[in-house]
Amino acid sequence: MKLVLATGNKGKLREFRQMCEDEVTAFSELLGTLDIVEDGITFAQNALIKARTIYEKLGDDFLVISDDSGISLPVLDGAPGIYSARYAGEEASDKENLYKLIEVLREKGLKSTPAYYTAAIAIVSRYGEYVVHGWMHGDVIDAPRGDKGFGYDPIFIPKGFDKTLGELDADVKAEISHRSKALALAKPIIRMLKNKS
Numbered sequence: 001m002k003l004v005l006a007t008g009n010k011g012k013l014r015e016f017r018q019m020c021e022d023e024v025t026a027f028s029e030l031l032g033t034l035d036i037v038e039d040g041i042t043f044a045q046n047a048l049i050k051a052r053t054i055y056e057k058l059g060d061d062f063l064v065i066s067d068d069s070g071i072s073l074p075v076l077d078g079a080p081g082i083y084s085a086r087y088a089g090e091e092a093s094d095k096e097n098l099y100k101l102i103e104v105l106r107e108k109g110l111k112s113t114p115a116y117y118t119a120a121i122a123i124v125s126r127y128g129e130y131v132v133h134g135w136m137h138g139d140v141i142d143a144p145r146g147d148k149g150f151g152y153d154p155i156f157i158p159k160g161f162d163k164t165l166g167e168l169d170a171d172v173k174a175e176i177s178h179r180s181k182a183l184a185l186a187k188p189i190i191r192m193l194k195n196k197s
Contacts, residue, residue, distance in 0.1 A: 001125060001197045003190070004030065006054040006066035009085075011094075011150035015179055016067070018170065020187075027054045027064075043068040043082060044131045047122035055124040062125070063193055065186065069119035069179060071152045073140065076104065084152070094151050098144065101152065105142045115140040115156060117178040121186045127196055130189050134181030149173060 005016050005024050016024050027034065036053050040046040051066035058064065070084025080087040080101065088100035105113065116137045123130040137159045144154035146166025154166030158176055165173055174180050 001061060001063040001194055003194075004054060004058060004062050004064045006036075006050040006064050008033070009150075012067055012069075012179075015174070015177075016065075016183070018174060020183070024065075027058075031057055038068070038082075040068075041082070043070065043118050043120035044122070044133070046082060047120040047131060048124070048129060051122040051124040052129075060126045063190065064124045065190070066122045066124075067119055067179060067182070068122075069117060071101075071115055071117050071140070071156065073101075073113060073115045075108070075110065075113045098152055098155065101140070102142055102144070102155065105140065110142060112139050112141050112157075114138075117156070119178040119182040121179075121182045123186060123189055123193070125193050127193050130186075132182050132185035132189070134178040134183070134185065136176060136178040136181070 003024050004027050005013055006027050007013060008028055013026050036050050038046040038049055040049055047066045047068035051064045055062060055064040070081055072078045072081045084097065086092055088096040116135055119134045121132050138157050140155045141157060144166065145164045146154050148167065148170065149165045154164050156165050157163065158165065
């Protein structure tokens with residue numbers, strides 16, 4: 001079974017390829033561009049929507065993995081949450097989303113506040129559907145630092161660190177990230193499913 005990632009996000013694809021020993025193909029390489037409506041109310045629901053959509057188009061010979069992830073701030077009642085990728089609007093860039101969150105922090109007079117990342121990874125194949133989660137806790141700050149990573153990484157300082165994800169090396173981030181924690185749980189499931197085929 002060929003492993004396909006249901007994302008158009010280049011940053012996520014790069015992270016998955018770094019973390020997976022298997023060859024991961026982006027769905028766009030097989031299907032071109034595709035607009036998937038993510039209308040779930042949780043990260044898990046949105047991850048499943050993406051994985052199911054791609055799986056239905058590709059068929060039984062594929063194992064589709066999808067990630068839905070984002071950052072949540074308790075002080076904002078969990079926002080941006082599932083809207084992290086479109087916090088500043090439907091067509092917003094990573095940078096626009098980042099600066100919208102910084103603007104909200106500054107409006108509230110916050111230099112720093114607790115936050116956490118959530119990653120839900122859905123796995124869909126002919127053998128069924130699975131979802132696993134990973135989290136990374138820390139704080140967000142009101143000024144970006146570093147140009148590594150993507151999304152909100154330049155303002156997120158993981159617990160136990162004094163640097164943002166934008167300043168930390170990729171191998172450090174790969175060890176502590178919400179996505180790597182979820183992927184650690186997904187890998188045995190992927191292995192089991194591939195062994196069945």
